[in-house]
Amino acid sequence: MSEQIDVTQELAKLQQRVEHLEERVEKAESRQGPLWFLWEAIRSILIGLFIVGPVVAIIFGVLGALSHTHQA
Template sequence: MSEQIDVTHELAKLQQRVEHLEKRVEKTESKESPLRSLWEAIRSILIGLLIVGPVAAIILGVLAALAEK
């Protein structure tokens, strides 16, 4: 019987932690402004260009060199 009480007590603690985390997530989401979302989008595009751009240039350069042969 005490094991059931311990399990119930642990489940109650876990529920409190989950509720606390849900509140923190809601608070964080409410802080996010449209300007922040725009900045995240711009940053993502710039990172993509810095990574994809040079890789595409290398691939096109190799293909052009192979086409000349």
């Protein structure tokens, strides 16, 4: 049961990070420079790879481990 709580907490953290990224994109869109928007898009992608990627990997790892323990 604690694994489910951990997954729920990770999903809540992920949601907060996504909301933060959405706010940053909105701010970037409000600025007029096309190069600035491109830079913000690149930064968002990099942040997604280094923050969201590992969180998703952890979630799938926990879910995979849970499914193996229930099958045994």
